[in-house]
Amino acid sequence: MASKPTGQMISRTRTTGGRLWQLLPVDWGRVQEVTNEPVPGHIKRWWFALGGTPAYLFFIQLTTGILLSFYYVPSVDHAYESVGAITTTVPFGWFVRSIHKWAGNLMVITVLLHMCRVFFSCAFRHPRQINWVIGCGLLVCTLVMGFTGYSLVYEQLSYWGITVAAELTATTPLIGDLLASFMRGGDQIGPNTLTRMYNLHVGILPVTIIILIGLHVAVLRIHGVSELSFESPEARNEKGGQALAKSMIGVKLLALFVALAALGCLMMAWKNPFPVRAIAHELTMESSRIFWIVGAVVIATSSVLLFRGHTYGLLLWLLVGILGLGKLLFDLANSEAADTGLWIAASVVLAITVVYGIARHNRFTEGKGEDKPFNFFPDHIISEIMIGTLLLFLLTLLSLVFPAHLGEKANPLVTPEHIKPEWYFFFQFRLLKLTGLNTAVALTGLLVVLIVAWPWVDALIERISPGKDIGVYIGIVAFVLFLVFTVWESLV
Numbered sequence: 001m002a003s004k005p006t007g008q009m010i011s012r013t014r015t016t017g018g019r020l021w022q023l024l025p026v027d028w029g030r031v032q033e034v035t036n037e038p039v040p041g042h043i044k045r046w047w048f049a050l051g052g053t054p055a056y057l058f059f060i061q062l063t064t065g066i067l068l069s070f071y072y073v074p075s076v077d078h079a080y081e082s083v084g085a086i087t088t089t090v091p092f093g094w095f096v097r098s099i100h101k102w103a104g105n106l107m108v109i110t111v112l113l114h115m116c117r118v119f120f121s122c123a124f125r126h127p128r129q130i131n132w133v134i135g136c137g138l139l140v141c142t143l144v145m146g147f148t149g150y151s152l153v154y155e156q157l158s159y160w161g162i163t164v165a166a167e168l169t170a171t172t173p174l175i176g177d178l179l180a181s182f183m184r185g186g187d188q189i190g191p192n193t194l195t196r197m198y199n200l201h202v203g204i205l206p207v208t209i210i211i212l213i214g215l216h217v218a219v220l221r222i223h224g225v226s227e228l229s230f231e232s233p234e235a236r237n238e239k240g241g242q243a244l245a246k247s248m249i250g251v252k253l254l255a256l257f258v259a260l261a262a263l264g265c266l267m268m269a270w271k272n273p274f275p276v277r278a279i280a281h282e283l284t285m286e287s288s289r290i291f292w293i294v295g296a297v298v299i300a301t302s303s304v305l306l307f308r309g310h311t312y313g314l315l316l317w318l319l320v321g322i323l324g325l326g327k328l329l330f331d332l333a334n335s336e337a338a339d340t341g342l343w344i345a346a347s348v349v350l351a352i353t354v355v356y357g358i359a360r361h362n363r364f365t366e367g368k369g370e371d372k373p374f375n376f377f378p379d380h381i382i383s384e385i386m387i388g389t390l391l392l393f394l395l396t397l398l399s400l401v402f403p404a405h406l407g408e409k410a411n412p413l414v415t416p417e418h419i420k421p422e423w424y425f426f427f428q429f430r431l432l433k434l435t436g437l438n439t440a441v442a443l444t445g446l447l448v449v450l451i452v453a454w455p456w457v458d459a460l461i462e463r464i465s466p467g468k469d470i471g472v473y474i475g476i477v478a479f480v481l482f483l484v485f486t487v488w489e490s491l492v
Contacts, residue, residue, distance in 0.1 A: 038351055039225065050114040051220075054142070055213060056388045057107040060395070061145075062206060064100035068093075072152070074198035075189045080409045087406055095290060098399035104146050106391070111135075111142050119454075119475050129455035131219045134212055136452045141209050148201040154194060159410035161421055162189055162197070168432070171441045189412070224411040294396045299391050301342045426489035427482050433489075 070092055073082040086093035115135055118124055124132035147165065151158045166189070170180035185192025421429055432440040450457065458471040 050385050051108040054107050057103045060103040064096050067096050083153050094403050099395050101404045102395050102398045111139050124455045134216045138212050145205050151197040154410045155407040155433040156416050168381045171438050173384050298393045363470040426486040430489040
């Protein structure tokens with residue numbers, strides 16, 4: 001008699017669940033089939049999954065931007081003071097602003113790295129030319145987002161950055177004066193300028209980026225992810241594969257350029273150190289709570305990955321664990337509120353994790369069937385969660401150690417002696433100093449057109465000199481010039 005009510009309850013539950021699904025007239029089986037198409041095996045390598053990283057960072061910027069907008073006042077008289085209040089008065093305001101700033105910088109870096117990966121693996125070739133153009137649009141929107149973002153602070157960098165940008169825009173043939181007037185909101189920089197920067201930053205550009213991301217994913221879904229192989233050319237020919245013959249060379253070039261870029265960043269940081277306020281925020285109880293809360297989230301995610309047999313979970317767990325131990329030792333050495341028992345417990349858990357990882361290292365999923373397709377859900381989703389969790393922890397560390405600072409308030413009557421734009425405009429700034437205003441604008445316009453039209457330029461080069469990979473060498477020269485000009489400007 002007891003089993004009958006149980007069966008009725010199960011039947012009612014299934015009926016209720018079926019009715020709930022019927023509220024949405026969607027074939028969920030078809031949706032699962034479409035969204036769970038097998039992903040090429042090379043996507044297991046994290047540098048090929050960089051496309052999702054800028055989207056994740058953009059979501060962080062949207063979230064933190066909405067929080068900042070509750071306190072920011074977009075007017076010449078109150079903008080600087082409202083940013084100052086966010087930084088010093090609003091609870092956790094300095095942290096949210098720092099996360100917003102660092103997410104923007106990392107978004108520029110990841111978009112550039114993703115486009116470099118696509119370029120050097122030749123993933124822009126037919127039939128993916130349109131997606132390359134969409135990617136170029138996303139890069140431009142990301143750079144403009146950065147420009148409008150630091151313009152809203154209305155410090156000296158903001159005012160004089162807009163001044164230089166308006167002068168550059170005014171030299172554009174035919175429509176230069178009209179564009180410059182639109183940017184300023186009149187003949188001179190004034191209240192309308194800040195309003196336009198605000199509308200661009202919080203309205204027009206985010207909507208444009210969302211639309212472009214949607215188009216980018218849709219086109220990617222139509223054509224599929226470009227197939228790359230890491231086997232030798234002989235093995236590919238024997239199997240009759242259609243993978244790009246030079247994909248491995250492109251990957252090695254990308255790795256080399258990332259190393260060079262990292263070296264350039266170290267040189268820039270050595271010459272222009274970050275404005276660290278004696279790590280003031282790191283010594284406060286507020287920052288300690290942030291560190292441990294985010295660290296706990298990262299450790300929980302890493303534990304799930306480790307349990308599922310992912311090497312990334314072990315590495316991420318160890319990274320956070322070691323940094324956590326370092327933070328505990330730092331607190332103990334400075335007589336901060338830290339429990340010795342917590343330090344001992346953390347050491348024991350870290351040691352157990354190391355032993356566990358070593359014991360089952362041969363059972364990790366990475367390294368097995370690298371070139372075999374795998375499911376989008378849950379396999380690829382787990383990799384994206386791992387990357388997102390690592391980014392969350394990295395953004396937290398950057399915000400705690402290098403919080404966003406506030407410069408002098410904008411003053412139209414005082415021209416700063418030494419002022420530079422954000423690092424991603426160093427190339428343009430150095431080009432401006434070397435060639436002059438008109439030449440710099442002409443070269444920049446030509447470079448933008450060349451980058452956008454590169455799939456068709458590359459096809460023309462291949463028809464003239466097939467198999468010579470001239471486009472790859474052009475990309476090497478362009479990247480090195482960009483890196484040299486950027487580091488050069490930072491060291492001057």
